[in-house]
Amino acid sequence: MKYRYGPYREGPDPLAPPYDVREALDAVGEEVLNGGRVGDALRDLLRRGLDGENGRRGLDDLLRQVRERRRELRERGRMDxxxxxxxxxxxxxxxxxxxxxxxxxxxxxxxxxxxxxxxxxxxxxxxxxxxxxxxxxxxxxxxxxxxxxxxxxxxxxxxxxxxxxxxxxxxxxxxxxxxxxxxxxxxxxxxxxxxxxxxxxxxxxxxxxxxxxxxxxxxxxxxxxxxxxxxxxxxxxxxxxxxxxxxxxxxxxxxxxxxxxxxxxxxxxxxxxxxxxxxxxxxxxxGMSGEDPLGLGDATSALADLADLADLESALSQDYPGASLADVDEEAVRRALGRGAVDDLAELRRIEAELERQGYLNREGGRLELTPKAVRRLGQTALRKVFSQLKGGRNGQHEQRSAGQSGELTGTSRQWRFGDEQPLDVVRTVSNAILRNPSDVRLLPEDFEVKETERRTGAAVCLLVDLSYSMVMRGSWADAKQTALALHSLVSTQYPQDAIQIIGFSHHARVLQPEQMAVLDWDMVQGTNLHHALLLAGRHLDAHPGFEPIVLVVTDGEPTAHLRSDGRPVFDYPPAPETLVLTFAEVDKMTRRGATLNVFMLAEDRRLVAFVEELARRNGGRVFSPDSGRLGEYVVSDYLRARG
Known part of the structure; x- marks a missing residue:
């Protein structure tokens, strides 16, 4: 057989690396974590543009150029x-x-x-x-x-x-x-x-x-x-x-x-x-306000250009229903602003398209939503930010762990079984295929072997996050969401043997998936129902017997709600005695389970301080008061300390 080698001309290079949209996704995600909608966050990014090494001007910069060009044309001369x-x-x-x-x-x-x-x-x-x-x-x-x-x-x-x-x-x-x-x-x-x-x-x-x-x-x-x-x-x-x-x-x-x-x-x-x-x-x-008289052809050209610029300004503003970058006429951009602006527009269009094509954004009923893949990426980004704040050697030690490892390598290997997360033993895998048929080396499922690792005791991790309105008022809301995503990313990638559950609570509590947490809005309701949150956390711990229990509570207020026997939440402020009694009863149950409750207190209210001090006395847990923007550092550090 004869082979001929040359440039690939059948479309995009199939071996080219995928378009890097990580910076764009992080920018969108940061706004979403701050409470913005996905569609609004993407529009803001396209208006702002990217600031990185390969950054491009956003729509606002192009819009400023168009308006400046219109001003210049109007001052060019007189139409008579x-x-x-x-x-x-x-x-x-x-x-x-x-x-x-x-x-x-x-x-x-x-x-x-x-x-x-x-x-x-x-x-x-x-x-x-x-x-x-x-x-x-x-x-x-x-x-x-x-x-x-x-x-x-x-x-x-x-x-x-x-x-x-x-x-x-x-x-x-x-x-x-x-x-x-x-x-x-x-x-x-x-x-x-x-x-x-x-x-x-x-x-x-x-x-x-x-x-x-x-x-x-x-x-x-x-x-x-x-x-x-x-x-x-x-x-x-x-x-x-x-x-x-x-x-x-x-x-x-x-x-x-x-x-x-x-x-x-x-x-x-x-x-x-x-x-x-x-x-x-x-x-x-x-109207044109210049001093120099223009010929009829020149004046007509100026007015035609002004009309094009007006249409282009409207398209770039994107402030009408159903606006899309597809509405922007590329040829009009080239005529008005030159080739560089066309490249900037193409890059912005590619960002929008690639976020969907690579599975980070999904359109449901005309609305953009983050996919689980995007949420995992946001969690990894939040985790990197946390590690960048950690001091000493813990950061380096942790980053050196391989995803899926559950302990130190023992030096032995075994046949791969479905669901194994241990690292692949490449040498033994290829050797098995060669020994099976030296003349026709093909890998079969039975050839694969994984490296044995020491077993490590799993942990049942519960992160209880306050969703009440006061979290937004104090500016703690985005920090709490990023912390939850960072911890979930850490546990699911670096400690896969651990079972983590995120529980949000306001007037009632509910279990949250990472995708929900990323786009979650605060609850504009009255009530901080820690009693219900501890009930759900207890069920998670009971479902994982033999696991090391870890319970982390993030809140900025004392309990002001509890769950009645009929399942309905009750709010009262100042806290009713029944609320405190039921909440401390769940704290005592946690203590009997051997679970230590560590509380991350985001306010210094007298009542809150008194409550957490009593909680710590009963349970033996610790109380932290992280500075603004350092909640993730405190929570992740505490988890790593508990995991030894």
Whole structure:
């Protein structure tokens, strides 16, 4: 058999490492742990962008650039520049003609001066009256021809960007070519309206007239979009002028098109564009505050760009129902902000897509939710933060343990059994396959062996977390959630033989899974039902006889609720004697089980201090008062100390 090696061209590289979304997931997770919703957290990340080594600008940065670009365009110049330029050239031509006539004593010269005196006061009327005037001054004739050429090229440039350069030579053949182009374009639009247009027709059109369209559209629809944008911008320009300016400029444009024989074709094109793109703003206005006069084409381009920027600003703001990054037009971003901004947008889109593709986010009923995989990642991140705070050698010693180990290696190995978490003995596994069939080495399930480890006594771990409203008011809520996830991650990965249960309590208690804990909101209810939480913890310990019992309590308030015999919670403040009696009864049961209760006290209230001191006296447990932000360090350290 022959083999050929070369670059893989069938799609994405199958051996490429997966796109790294860990930084993005941690950013989303941190906001979720602080009480935010997953969708809101993702939107905040996309608005903010990533700050890491491969960070990209967020939507807010792109939005600032768009707004700055709009401001620059508005200050670029005045929209009545064409009128000013035409008036200036007209005055120059008339002045040159008068200078030629003044020394001539003939009656013809006087008649011509009288004709110039009687010209209409408005620029458009004067240009129309002089269209058939026989100039005596050659300089005046050239100036007036320059005026007409400028007017014709500017009017056409307002509709067809790039025609101004094509018509600057003043060659009548070029004007005739433009006329044929417009006729062919209108015929193609009419054929498309009848359903008879083919891509081959457009390709032939572009082969003949493609040099007149610098944006190089690939389809008729792309060409229509470009022309309709400019046509709508020209309409908004006209609407933004004063009534007198609008009327005068309209007459000038009509005069210019009529002079070039393009009036009918331009009218047909305008009607077709309006029909095909009624969604564009044809009736609006847009102000510009610059000092320099702009030609009609330049002003139209500025207004078209302003409209694009307004649409882009709306899409980047993402503040409308159902907003998505898919709404942002990549080509509009490129035109407005350049290639770098397109790359930033692509990176933001990839973050959003990869979080779902790699199984960290899931959409349920249009809402984003964290998956168990994402919660495990958040737990590992929270655990790393905790270990970064631990002092001394404990951090290093703990991080050196392998996931799934349940004790020190004994130096022996045994056949793998389903459910084993001991490290794989690679040498013995491969050796078994070779010994079984040296000529055809294939691994079978019976070949696998694992390394024997010392057995370590399992622990039944209960973490009781206060979910009451006061936890939020004191700023302890996010810290408590991160601590719960960190401890769960530590136990499940480094001490898999241990059985951990997280119990949340407010007016009643409930067992929480890590996925629930990550997105859990505090309970805006009255009551700190430690009695119920200890009941649930006792059941967990009783379900694991022979395990070392570890009970950790995180709270910022004394017990103010208990569970009645009928299962209904009762709240009372100050605590009713019955609440304290029932809670201490559960404490005493824990003591008889051999379980030590260590309390992490997040407040210094007199009643709370008195309660935990009595709890410690009865049970022999310890009381901690961690500083803000160090709860996880205290809880994890205490667990590691208990595990020896």
């Amino acid at each position: 520049g064409l009128l000013e330029q035409v008036r200036s050239l007209l005055d120059t031509a008339i002045g040159q003609e008068r200078a030629e006539l003044f020394p001539d004593p003939s009656d013809d010269a006087r008649l011509r001066e009288a004709e110039l005196d009687q010209l209409p006061s408005d620029t458009a009327g004067a240009v129309r009256a002089l269209r058939d005037y026989q100039w005596r001054s050659e300089a005046a004739r050239r100036t007036f021809e320059q005026l007409k050429d400028m007017l014709r090229s500017d009017v056409l440039d307002a509709q067809f960007e790039g025609l101004k350069q094509a018509l600057q030579s003043g060659d009548p053949a070029q004007t005739e070519r433009v006329k044929h182009m417009m006729a062919a374009l209108n015929a193609m639009l009419e054929a498309d309206a009848r359903g008879e247009h083919r891509q081959e027709d457009f390709d032939a059109f572009m082969a003949e007239y493609g040099d007149l369209f610098p944006d190089e559209p690939g389809t008729l629809e792309e060409l229509v979009d470009s022309l309709a944008r400019r046509s709508a911008a020209l309409n908004r320009l006209m609407n933004s002028l004063s009534p007198e300016q609008r009327a005068e400029l309209g007459r000038l444009m009509a005069e210019s098109l009529q002079d070039a024989g393009l009036e009918l074709e331009m009218s047909r094109l305008g009607d077709a564009l309006r029909q095909r793109r009624p969604d564009l703003d044809w009736a609006g206005q847009e």
